[in-house]
Every structure is written in C-alpha cells, then in structure tokens.
Amino acid sequence: MSVHNELGSGFPEVIYQRGLGVELMAADVAFQAEIHLPVFYKKTSIGSRRADFLVDNQVLVELEATSELTSLNYAQVINYLKAYRLEVALLINFGESSLRFKRFLHNTARPLSH
Numbered sequence: 001m002s003v004h005n006e007l008g009s010g011f012p013e014v015i016y017q018r019g020l021g022v023e024l025m026a027a028d029v030a031f032q033a034e035i036h037l038p039v040f041y042k043k044t045s046i047g048s049r050r051a052d053f054l055v056d057n058q059v060l061v062e063l064e065a066t067s068e069l070t071s072l073n074y075a076q077v078i079n080y081l082k083a084y085r086l087e088v089a090l091l092i093n094f095g096e097s098s099l100r101f102k103r104f105l106h107n108t109a110r111p112l113s114h
Contacts, residue, residue, distance in 0.1 A: 001099055002023060003016055003019035003020050003023055003094070004016075004094055004098075004099040006019070007019060007094070009065070009094060009095050009096060009097055010095075011065060011094070012065060013052075013063050013064060013065040013094070015065075016063055016065055016092075016094040017033065017034075017052055017053075017063055020053070020061075020063070020092075021033050021053075024053075024055070029055060029056070030055070030056050030057070031053050031054065031055045031056070031061075032053065032054045032057075033052065033053055034050055034051075034052065035050070035051055035054055036048040036049065036050055036051075037049060037050075037051050037054070037080075037083075037084045038084070039083040039084070040083060040084075040085060041083075049080065049083070051080065051084070058086065058087065058088065059086070059088045059089065059090065060077070060080055060081065060084060060086050060088070060089035060090070061089070061090045061092065062076070062077050062080065062089065062090070062091050062092070063092050063093075063094065064091065064092070064093045064094070064095060065093070065094045065095040066093060066095040067095055067096065068093070068095075068096065068100075069091065069093050069100060069102065073091060073093075074091070074102070074104075077089045077091045077102075077104050078104060081104060081106040082106065086106060087105060087106045087107070088103070088104070088105060088106070089103070089104040089106075090102070090103055090104075091104065
C-alpha cells in the first residue's frame with residue numbers, strides 16, 4: 001500500500017514493480033523479481049514465463065497497472081499457479097485510484113475476495 005500511497009495511479013507497471021521491490025528489501029522479505037519459472041504440462045517442463053515476483057519461494061505476486069482487473073487477469077494468475085505448481089498468488093492492481101488486490105489459492109481455482 002505504501003507504494004500506491006507514494007506514487008498514486010498512472011505509472012507503468014514496471015515503476016510499481018521497482019517500488020515494491022524497494023519495500024520488500026526494506027522489510028527484509030526474501031523475494032526474486034522478474035524470474036522465469038518453468039511451465040509444466042503433464043509433469044514435463046514445456047517452457048517458461050516471467051513472473052513479477054516470487055516471495056519466499058512460494059507466493060507468486062503479479063502486478064497490473066490497469067483501470068480495472070478483469071476475468072482475463074484472474075485467469076492468468078490461476079493458470080500461473082497451476083503451471084508453476086504454486087499454491088498461493090496475489091494479484092495487485094496499481095492502476096485504480098485505490099489499490100486493489102486479490103488473493104488466489106491453487107486448490108480453489110478462484111480469487112478470494114478482499
């Protein structure tokens with residue numbers, strides 16, 4: 001929230017990504033940014049996709065800077081959880097006047113309200 005409070009909306013996603021990286025480092029949270037994670041199909045790695053953040057090697061964090069989140073954004077995160085074989089993801093949208101986020105759990109295959 002501090003990144004959104006400081007910058008507001010209107011910047012490209014990469015600016016918020018860098019700001020969030022600064023905040024995670026300041027909080028001494030273990031994370032990797034812009035990493036390529038393998039995509040699996042039937043136990044076979046078939047390529048990779050870039051993830052915005054992987055926190056503590058277990059939480060996927062995807063960022064957006066759009067006027068509103070859509071079902072396509074949700075589908076992307078749900079697919080990433082399945083493909084990356086992760087259990088938890090956060091989708092954070094910096095593009096609205098108020099910070100919006102959704103938490104996803106792989107076993108529910110849907111966003112949890114926040």
